[in-house]
Amino acid sequence: MSRLTIRARLTLVYGGLFLIAGVLLLGVTYALTAQRIPEPGHKVTSYQGPDLPPDAAGLPRSGQLESRVVEDTWDSALNALLTQGGIALVLAGVAATALGWLIAGRLLQPLQRMTDTARRIAEAPAADRGLHERIALDGPHDEVKQLADTFDVMLERLDRSFDGQRRFVANASHELRTPLTLNRALLEVAVHRRAASPEVRQLGETLLEINGRHERLLDGLLVLARSEREVTEGSYVDLADIVEHVAEQAKQGTVSILTEAGSAPTTGNPVLLERLVQNLVENAVRYNVPAEGWVGVTTDTRADGWVELVVSNTGPVVPRYEVPGLFEPFHRLEGDRLGAATPGAGLGLSIVRAVARAHGGEAVARPREGGGLVVTVTLPGVPTM
Numbered sequence: 001m002s003r004l005t006i007r008a009r010l011t012l013v014y015g016g017l018f019l020i021a022g023v024l025l026l027g028v029t030y031a032l033t034a035q036r037i038p039e040p041g042h043k044v045t046s047y048q049g050p051d052l053p054p055d056a057a058g059l060p061r062s063g064q065l066e067s068r069v070v071e072d073t074w075d076s077a078l079n080a081l082l083t084q085g086g087i088a089l090v091l092a093g094v095a096a097t098a099l100g101w102l103i104a105g106r107l108l109q110p111l112q113r114m115t116d117t118a119r120r121i122a123e124a125p126a127a128d129r130g131l132h133e134r135i136a137l138d139g140p141h142d143e144v145k146q147l148a149d150t151f152d153v154m155l156e157r158l159d160r161s162f163d164g165q166r167r168f169v170a171n172a173s174h175e176l177r178t179p180l181t182l183n184r185a186l187l188e189v190a191v192h193r194r195a196a197s198p199e200v201r202q203l204g205e206t207l208l209e210i211n212g213r214h215e216r217l218l219d220g221l222l223v224l225a226r227s228e229r230e231v232t233e234g235s236y237v238d239l240a241d242i243v244e245h246v247a248e249q250a251k252q253g254t255v256s257i258l259t260e261a262g263s264a265p266t267t268g269n270p271v272l273l274e275r276l277v278q279n280l281v282e283n284a285v286r287y288n289v290p291a292e293g294w295v296g297v298t299t300d301t302r303a304d305g306w307v308e309l310v311v312s313n314t315g316p317v318v319p320r321y322e323v324p325g326l327f328e329p330f331h332r333l334e335g336d337r338l339g340a341a342t343p344g345a346g347l348g349l350s351i352v353r354a355v356a357r358a359h360g361g362e363a364v365a366r367p368r369e370g371g372g373l374v375v376t377v378t379l380p381g382v383p384t385m
Contacts, residue, residue, distance in 0.1 A: 007104045014100030022089040110137055110144045131159040176218050184211050239264035239299045239309055242277045255285050256294040264299040264307035266379045268359040276355045279348040284313035307381040315372035323365050327353045
């Protein structure tokens with residue numbers, strides 16, 4: 001029964017209910033008919049001519065004949081009712097089952113239409129193709145139409161999401177590829193000049209290495225943005241090691257960096273995960289108070305096996321309604337939190353969320369009481385090696 005299609009199950013339900021109702025109707029008809037026809041055991045008196053009613057000794061001959069007629073009529077009527085009623089019930093049941101099959105198919109046509117649309121979208125060569133299709137179901141505003149309209153709304157939101165992803169890729173290519181390529185060309189020219197001193201060449205080689213790493217990181221992010229698959233292959237990474245390395249490099253200026261790096265093992269792309277931590281720490285340092293500011297970075301493994309990275313900082317108060325927009329690509333807040341001279345392109349938290357989701361995790365933020373933000377990143381953990 002579980003392997004049957006919905007149409008077949010509905011047909012069986014229709015046919016079964018019809019047969020049950022038919023059997024009940026036949027039984028009720030049989031009972032009512034049996035009550036209306038006299039039973040053969042009853043005494044029936046017949047008057048013919050001057051004959052008087054029978055006495056206690058017995059019936060007249062005419063009464064006995066009529067009793068046999070009543071008995072034969074009773075038997076034949078009930079037998080005919082059962083036989084012909086049963087045949088009619090079987091024929092009507094077959095017709096009702098066939099009609100139920102047609103009706104079920106008719107009722108399930110909108111669902112089949114939805115299934116065909118979803119299959120075409122799922123079988124598209126790219127994840128963002130086919131999302132422009134809509135079911136646009138006509139008819140009464142019933143449960144099926146509500147389901148189709150909800151499916152259309154979902155497709156519209158997915159289409160907008162992929163369109164935003166395409167814009168992100170184009171903007172990232174324009175904003176990041178061009179300056180990195182120009183920097184590499186200028187550094188190569190400076191390093192290979194004959195008049196360059198050893199110190200200049202060493203500095204240029206170091207900058208070229210950093211520039212190349214940023215280019216590789218950008219290439220990885222752009223490929224990740226275009227891909228519809230998550231990062232399925234990765235190496236063992238402990239977020240505690242990354243936090244200690246990034247915090248050591250970021251300790252400068254008047255902002256204090258407080259770390260509490262507990263063991264947080266996970267698997268993924270080490271370069272992307274390092275960039276995730278680096279973006280969070282750099283943002284927390286950049287968007288801070290001028291004096292006596294601090295940044296707190298903690299990592300830990302939760303009881304459910306997931307690892308957690310929490311970065312909090314002091315800073316101006318951030319309205320709660322503006323927090324979701326911080327994860328949008330190239331989104332920059334103006335006013336108290338960001339001054340005109342504040343560096344950055346507005347990609348920090350966007351990359352953080354993209355990297356976290358690519359590794360099967362999530363990144364969320366909330367305003368900190370007294371000012372600043374608290375950003376929490378959760379990633380799937382692995383057993384400690």
